[in-house]
Amino acid sequence: MDKDHIVKSYDEDLRRLENMIAEMGGLAEVQLAEAIEALVRFDTDAAKEIVKKDKKIDALEMEIDDFIVKLIALRQPLAEDLRSVITGLKISSNLERIGDYSKNIAKRTTTLSQSSMMPTLVKGPIGTISRMARIVQEMINNVLDAYIARDADKADDVRAKDEEVDQLHSSLFRELLTYMMEEPRNITPCTHLLFVAKNVERMGDHVTGIAEQVHFMVHGQLPDEERIKGDSTSTMMVEPPELPIGDASE
């Protein structure tokens, strides 16, 4: 609805909420970009900086929560206003989780940089993780645009995009298991990389959650269709090749 409220300060409150969400989303997006950059370059200083900066996202979430509680108490929003305020609450908690995953990637970067096996692993898996992260970053950016513009179609596109992230995650999962089977010294770094990949995949899910909330905010109901999911890691089995007969007894 384009019409302004009779009480002007109500409009100002709602705009302020939008700005806080946009700011929080911007921070979450930058944190992800920098976390992946630090991982690619094994930059432990940058990684530590990212861990510290996560506090700012947490603080913003608290600020948004407080603000929304006050807004509900004072304005008693209804209909579209109510939906947009409740959506704000859910978006901020999703963004906070996204921030946590970036922080976790940064922590694992510091650990991974100590592994002697890393240089041989860099190209394949980390390249795939970067690709996943670029898609998620774009999703965060687009879902925030959709939120500000109240554009449910754009939000639905974001929701559909998550399938690509899932598929990359599935293929990376298989790849990392293969590396581990080939060389036991790969197990520690690959396990950390599995978690890093899982973090990015989960971020995609949280962005999808935000996209569904934006759809709800605009239409008053969640999207009808089931989302197509491309993550098959929960059911994936990768077995080592059969050993030649007699090897076991040696």
Place this chain on the structure above:
Amino acid sequence: MKNEMNELCSVEGAEYFEVEDRAPLAEVKLFARDVGVKYGENEALKNVSIDFMEHQVISLIGPSGCGKSTFLRCLNRMNDTIEGCRVTGEIRLDGKDIYSKATDPVEIRARIGMVFQKPNPFPKSIYENICYGPRIHGMANSKADYDDIVEWSLTSAGLWDEVKDRLNEPGTGLSGGQQQRLCIARAIAVHPEVILMDEPCSALDPIATAKIEELIDELRERFTITIVTHSMQQAARISQSTAFFHLGELVEEGKTDDIFTKPGDERTEAYITGRIG
């Protein structure tokens, strides 16, 4: 008294839409179809159709002058008393046309009671306020019967414990909230089937309002209730259905949960969210 009221009701020039009586619809207590009201040439209400389901509270909301009170007053023929007021369309109580010539408006007002914005107890004792209606309708023969009616009505209205020791004191001596509950007790003393409330809490403080709201929720088990209110929150809290009126038209009517979370019409949205409509 009955005759006096009858005279009051038969205003010259009043025209009613005559329709054949038909069987009551399942669970629909009160049925309004294409109801319109004109004050002289001025059209205050047009084409309003609502089903009032039994044991449900329905809220009528809308800006001042939108016709919601006018509509409420059609439901028990209160508009009969206004000169030049013409009601068209069809209103049925249990399937019976309340505007047919065979219908006695006094009987209709006993079956469809009303509570007003400002508490208006009669300048009589609390006891006599309650007995007034039952006496007109000859509902009791002995003092003991009247005592029972008074106790039942005041208990139903949640007022008995507060006034049982001073039933002979004037009703006007009670607090605003108590006076309003006295008016509700007076309305239910004649065992109506439907209760119409025209902004019953607008002159009350939040505590008295909460008591009335709690009472409405309890009364719903026995009566069908229609309430005009300017408080969105009140409509959301107490009613199962909400109807939004604007410029003499019914814009939409539906489940209260839906109206306040995702209304179907932009005018409803603008009104309930406090935007310039």
